[in-house]
Amino acid sequence: MGTSPLGRTFVIANPAANRGEGAEGAAFVQRFLDSYRGATTAHKLILTKAAGDAQNLAREAQDFDSVIALGGDGVIHEVVNGLMERDANDRPQLGIVPMGSGNDFARTLGMAINDPSRALAQLVRGRVTPLEVGRVNGVYFMETLSFGMDAAIALDTVKRRQEETTSQHGEGLFITSGIRIFSEGSNGWPCRARFDERPEVTLPTVIFAVQVGPTYGGGFAICPDADPSDGLLDVCYNVKIPSRPWLLSLLGLARFGRHTGSSCVNLLKFTHATMDFETQPPCQVDGEELCGTYFEVDVVPKALRVIVP
Numbered sequence: 175m176g177t178s179p180l181g182r183t184f185v186i187a188n189p190a191a192n193r194g195e196g197a198e199g200a201a202f203v204q205r206f207l208d209s210y211r212g213a214t215t216a217h218k219l220i221l222t223k224a225a226g227d228a229q230n231l232a233r234e235a236q237d238f239d240s241v242i243a244l245g246g247d248g249v250i251h252e253v254v255n256g257l258m259e260r261d262a263n264d265r266p267q268l269g270i271v272p273m274g275s276g277n278d279f280a281r282t283l284g285m286a287i288n289d290p291s292r293a294l295a296q297l298v299r300g301r302v303t304p305l306e307v308g309r310v311n312g313v314y315f316m317e318t319l320s321f322g323m324d325a326a327i328a329l330d331t332v333k334r335r336q337e338e339t340t341s342q343h344g345e346g347l348f349i350t351s352g353i354r355i356f357s358e359g360s361n362g363w364p365c366r367a368r369f370d371e372r373p374e375v376t377l378p379t380v381i382f383a384v385q386v387g388p389t390y391g392g393g394f395a396i397c398p399d400a401d402p403s404d405g406l407l408d409v410c411y412n413v414k415i416p417s418r419p420w421l422l423s424l425l426g427l428a429r430f431g432r433h434t435g436s437s438c439v440n441l442l443k444f445t446h447a448t449m450d451f452e453t454q455p456p457c458q459v460d461g462e463e464l465c466g467t468y469f470e471v472d473v474v475p476k477a478l479r480v481i482v483p
């Protein structure tokens with residue numbers, strides 16, 4: 175434990191994550207840190223009370239070496255945004271105890287999911303590495319930004335969980351929301367997009383995902399080659415409007431990252447892009463809704479020092 179990278183540690187925990195399982199996870203972490211004093215040099219744990227708390231706490235945290243976000247991608251997204259609002263020289267390192275429903279950022283890092291005991295062991299024995307974040311219209315994201323049907327699906331999963339109209343979670347919930355949204359059909363959201371110095375393209379957007387790490391939707395490898403340490407964002411977008419059965423099969427293939435050979439989609443890497451939609455598309459950033467028609471996206475390389483296994 176003497177080599178723990180955590181130092182003075184501030185845990186920001188969402189008790190509401192994954193239908194309340196975050197509360198149990200937080201209680202476990204509190205007991206662990208109280209018992210194993212060598213894990214940190216000092217520690218404090220605060221439970222968020224509402225959306226927005228985690229971002230404020232991460233922005234204002236004073237005299238900590240590490241900020242640990244406990245919960246799902248939503249609370250991690252808030253902590254990342256709070257940390258990114260600080261001066262780079264005054265930015266504590268980030269760790270996560272994944273206790274969410276989707277947990278895509280945890281997959282990217284290789285952290286144990288919904289297993290606080292294993293996640294803490296990984297943090298205590300972990301190493302610190304600089305990772306990039308994406309930025310869209312001033313909002314930072316550590317895993318995913320998407321427009322169109324996949325965003326509509328992601329937002330539908332959040333809505334159904336908030337309304338408690340489903341007991342599903344993760345991948346199963348993404349699939350049933352996907353079938354529901356796909357069956358409603360869409361002609362796409364036309365968009366003019368430019369990636370770095372490439373010529374502008376006009377896209378019939380149905381699927382349009384910009385990724386820091388490979389997965390979204392609880393494990394769908396939409397950009398299987400995305401690497402949060404390569405200084406580049408990955409994008410997967412459709413180049414023609416697939417038929418509905420083709421769209422459903424693409425969704426199935428994307429579960430394993432096997433959609434990439436389809437003539438319907440294109441994948442590339444970039445550092446800066448603009449997207450100009452004719453009408454407001456569904457848009458999610460790390461599972462949160464984002465509104466607008468014009469989006470400017472770039473990468474912030476080595477933005478955060480992140481504790482990884």
Ligand SMILES: Nc1ncnc2c1ncn2[C@@H]1O[C@H](COP(=O)(O)OP(=O)(O)OP(=O)(O)O)[C@@H](O)[C@H]1O
Nearest residue numbers: 191192222223225245246247248249274275276277
């Ligand atoms: N005390 C709280 N009560 C209710 N909601 C909260 C609270 N604290 C934070 N939130 C909000 O809950 C939302 C979802 O939380 P979180 O992402 O941690 O869990 P999840 O949705 O179960 O997991 P995932 O995002 O991986 O699917 C976040 O957007 C966050 O702002």
